[in-house]
Amino acid sequence: MPGGDQEPGRYYVGVDVGTGSVRAALVDQRGTLLAFADQAINKWEPQFNHHEQSSEDIWAACCIVTKKVVQGINLNQIRGLGFDATCSLVVLDKQFRPLPVNHEGDSHRNIIMWLDHRAVSQVHRINNTKHSVLQYVGGVMSVEMQAPKLLWLKENLRETCWDKAGHFFDLPDFLSWKATGVTARSLCSLVCKWTYSAEKGWDDSFWKMIGLEDFVSDNYSKIGNQVLPPGASLGNGLTPEAARDLGLPAGIAVSASLIDAHAGGLGVIGTDVRGHGLACEGQPVTSRLAVICGTSSCHMGISKDPIFVPGVWGPYFSAMVPGFWLNEGGQSVTGKLIDHMVQGHAAFPELQAKATARCQSIYAYLNSHLDLIKKAQPVGFLTVDLHVWPDFHGNRSPLADLTLKGMVTGLKLSQDLDDLAILYLATVQAIAFGTRFIIEAMEAAGHSISTLFLCGGLSKNPLFVQMHADITGGHGKNEQSWESCVSQTRG
Numbered sequence: 001m002p003g004g005d006q007e008p009g010r011y012y013v014g015v016d017v018g019t020g021s022v023r024a025a026l027v028d029q030r031g032t033l034l035a036f037a038d039q040a041i042n043k044w045e046p047q048f049n050h051h052e053q054s055s056e057d058i059w060a061a062c063c064i065v066t067k068k069v070v071q072g073i074n075l076n077q078i079r080g081l082g083f084d085a086t087c088s089l090v091v092l093d094k095q096f097r098p099l100p101v102n103h104e105g106d107s108h109r110n111i112i113m114w115l116d117h118r119a120v121s122q123v124h125r126i127n128n129t130k131h132s133v134l135q136y137v138g139g140v141m142s143v144e145m146q147a148p149k150l151l152w153l154k155e156n157l158r159e160t161c162w163d164k165a166g167h168f169f170d171l172p173d174f175l176s177w178k179a180t181g182v183t184a185r186s187l188c189s190l191v192c193k194w195t196y197s198a199e200k201g202w203d204d205s206f207w208k209m210i211g212l213e214d215f216v217s218d219n220y221s222k223i224g225n226q227v228l229p230p231g232a233s234l235g236n237g238l239t240p241e242a243a244r245d246l247g248l249p250a251g252i253a254v255s256a257s258l259i260d261a262h263a264g265g266l267g268v269i270g271t272d273v274r275g276h277g278l279a280c281e282g283q284p285v286t287s288r289l290a291v292i293c294g295t296s297s298c299h300m301g302i303s304k305d306p307i308f309v310p311g312v313w314g315p316y317f318s319a320m321v322p323g324f325w326l327n328e329g330g331q332s333v334t335g336k337l338i339d340h341m342v343q344g345h346a347a348f349p350e351l352q353a354k355a356t357a358r359c360q361s362i363y364a365y366l367n368s369h370l371d372l373i374k375k376a377q378p379v380g381f382l383t384v385d386l387h388v389w390p391d392f393h394g395n396r397s398p399l400a401d402l403t404l405k406g407m408v409t410g411l412k413l414s415q416d417l418d419d420l421a422i423l424y425l426a427t428v429q430a431i432a433f434g435t436r437f438i439i440e441a442m443e444a445a446g447h448s449i450s451t452l453f454l455c456g457g458l459s460k461n462p463l464f465v466q467m468h469a470d471i472t473g474g475h476g477k478n479e480q481s482w483e484s485c486v487s488q489t490r491g
């Protein structure tokens with residue numbers, strides 16, 4: 001029986017909502033993974049830089065994967081359920097029905113996704129205020145945070161959305177509300193994406209200064225005036241309605257949520273490394289950097305005292321590890337960029353056909369193709385005259401410049417599979433240099449990092465992991481002192 005020694009098994013269900021899919025895991029009381037399921041979710045891009053999703057669609061996917069992982073177990077032994085998700089903005093009316101976040105008036109699409117860059121004018125105006133809350137987001141607010149998106153809705157969809165809205169949720173908090181009926185928000189989402197302070201709460205002057213005084217006058221009821229630490233038990237647990245949807249018994253404990261990157265960071269940063277000869281063994285946990293790499297990459301470093309890193313989000317108190325400050329560096333597109341480069345190349349159909357013939361993923365095929373063409377030289381040398389600048393969706397950290405664009409130099413007229421493989425390698429290397437750039441900024445501000453812990457979909461790619469180890473390893477230090485571990489807690 002899963003989970004069992006002599007004592008009856010106790011089970012826990014975790015639901016992870018990424019950008020491209022929803023995953024559920026069933027674990028026992030020791031954290032052993034017993035079952036896993038995933039389900040793709042829909043995304044819409046009605047205009048360039050507008051990215052939308054549907055909260056109903058995402059909830060339905062959560063129900064499908066949860067039902068799958070609990071198949072065949074005694075449901076009465078399930079003790080808890082928790083959610084993490086991307087920090088996308090969910091909009092509901094006063095009766096908790098979806099509202100459109102688009103000009104088409106399609107209320108099914110009621111989520112502005114985290115990577116949506118529609119609120120450029122709004123975020124420039126917010127940054128021009130130089131308000132003191134901006135110190136806690138790296139000095140510059142990102143267009144991917146919630147305040148500029150809310151202002152965009154007020155300025156662009158006043159009648160169809162803003163005036164009717166009753167609730168604006170971060171997606172992780174939407175999911176815990178949907179499961180329990182409790183509208184309390186997680187400290188994780190409010191601190192990291194909404195300018196809430198763990199110590200001082202909301203800052204009225206910020207919302208008034210940016211033209212969203214509406215929230216102050218109704219005591220923040222639409223964006224959250226009850227805040228709980230991640231992991232806190234919500235209300236009376238799973239409601240009968242949500243229990244029916246998910247195929248679980250009513251009343252199971254449901255915890256306040258985490259943002260997906262923070263759940264991944266929490267999952268890997270405390271890893272027991274004894275006996276692996278890693279640089280961080282016996283060192284404080286603050287010498288570790290969790291890198292959560294999926295559609296994007298998030299670089300999570302913690303400290304005992306607040307550290308202000310220009311262009312790196314935070315410091316956020318208790319937003320990931322209780323009692324520690326968090327700095328969060330990030331690259332807005334990494335997995336998405338690799339997919340974009342590979343799928344857009346003229347040799348992509350040939351790659352697909354060859355990978356399928358060998359029953360391999362395209363990335364496993366590309367990695368073995370690079371091994372073949374590198375001959376005796378190290379694989380990294382294949383890109384001596386081909387270089388990629390990876391900011392195709394702006395630079396989240398440490399430049400904090402959403403206007404930046406991508407670049408490729410060194411292109412030739414040929415477009416065969418060798419060219420595709422080398423372009424893929426150059427893209428992976430560029431992303432790894434981006435990580436190094438972020439670490440350098442964090443170290444210049446006071447962090448001291450010796451070991452990277454990778455998780456997420458890209459950590460399944462050995463080339464991605466190796467390039468991160470090689471490229472961050474020489475970073476002004478003893479070459480031997482840097483290492484990368486891979487721990488797959490997600491995806």
Ligand SMILES: Nc1ncnc2c1ncn2[C@@H]1O[C@H](COP(=O)(O)OP(=O)(O)O)[C@@H](O)[C@H]1O
Pocket residue numbers: 017018019020021293294295296334335336338339361363364456457458460461490491
């Ligand atoms: N086995 C693999 N090898 C290489 N890349 C992978 C593999 N599995 C997933 N990926 C890449 O990881 C990214 C998705 O990671 P994931 O953690 O699922 O993302 P998200 O949480 O954003 O939905 C995609 O770009 C995908 O191509």
Ligand SMILES: O=C(CO)[C@H](O)[C@H](O)COP(=O)(O)O
Pocket residue numbers: 018019020085086087088114144259260261262293294295296297298328330456
């Ligand atoms: O901003 C975030 C975390 O702070 C987003 O949730 C994240 O970048 C999207 O995550 P993923 O790449 O795993 O889908």
